Amino acid sequence: MRRRFRTSNLSPKWGRILIKLKKKPKTYLIAGLIGLVTIGFIGYFIYVISGLPPLTQLEHYEPKLVTKIFSADSVLIKELYTQRREYIPYNQIPEYLKQAVLVTEDKKFWKHWGVDVRRLFKAALVDLIHMAKLEGASTITQQLARELYPSKLSREKTFTRKIREVITAVQIERTYAKSEILEMYLNSYYFGHGTYGIKSAADFYFNKDVKDLTLEECALLAALLKSPGGYSPIRRPQRALKRRNLVLALMFKNGVISRQQFETATNTPIVLGSGGHRETKKNIAPYFTEYIRQQLEDVFGKNLYTGGFTIYTTLDSRVQAAAEKAVQEFLPRLQKQVRKHILSK
Known part of the structure; x- marks a missing residue:
């Protein structure tokens, strides 16, 4: 035999609640749905704000800037940047x-x-x-x-x-x-x-x-x-x-x-x-500037490429240009002499 649930078996408090639910089922259903939607909205809001940049980051704007390396005579010879x-x-x-x-x-x-x-x-x-x-x-x-x-x-x-x-x-x-x-x-x-x-x-x-x-x-x-x-x-x-x-x-x-x-x-x-x-015009003394870069990276780390530093070196671009020109002029003659010496043996 199927047993029926009777409110008389409940305490007076729960009995009154059950009677109210029977009288206004739609009202409480709507209230429950609103509660679920509210919980869902709060959860979504927390999810949204969790992906926002922190306020401290907003207050401290630090753009990534170019670090410039100059010669002793103030000629730009290299730029380092991301x-x-x-x-x-x-x-x-x-x-x-x-x-x-x-x-x-x-x-x-x-x-x-x-x-x-x-x-x-x-x-x-x-x-x-x-x-x-x-x-x-x-x-x-x-x-x-x-x-x-x-x-x-x-x-x-x-x-x-x-x-x-x-x-x-x-x-x-x-x-x-x-x-x-x-x-x-x-x-x-x-x-x-x-x-x-x-x-x-x-x-x-x-x-x-x-x-x-x-x-x-x-x-x-x-x-x-x-x-x-x-x-x-x-x-x-x-x-x-x-x-x-x-x-x-x-x-x-x-x-x-x-x-x-x-x-x-x-x-x-x-x-x-x-x-x-x-x-290409700035690519003066590439081995020297690479050495400088390595030395600076040991000091500044990755901040070297974003910090916007201005670096002056001991290199004189005029002397460097003269030295490179001399090498370019002398090297072909030297190669010719070496080749002639090898063939004469």
């Missing part, structure tokens, strides 16, 4: 370059708090309609977050990564002033061909100091941010020209430059410097 970057402060960056970057990458930079909510929702809607990642919505601060913490914020297009990026961007905005964020961005970003930061990019592409860049050169460097490889003026000059002119058009549209400046700049061809060949 990323070719030289830091430049905000007040030394040309205004045209700042504006070119802002109108291209983040027009509301000075107004938002790290995230452009309207732009973010618009991009999400476009992606949802097309069922693909088509629209970019990252602010300069979000881009900086990805650049500074690649191990924490990968470039995978996932919802979790995006949340972490947004939280990190907000933390960066709370930690630094807007000018500092733009300064870090322009000193951190990759500009193609092994160059990081605006100073190294200006030197590489135009063989110029940043302060000497023209309007069209500023626009070209801003154009590279979208895709350094895709718009490389060395490998894809026509695409680079088209992208540069688009940046100039945005500058004109947003009132940064006049129509005359726009027309003059767009009709100016891209003229590159000899930056791409600088490394």
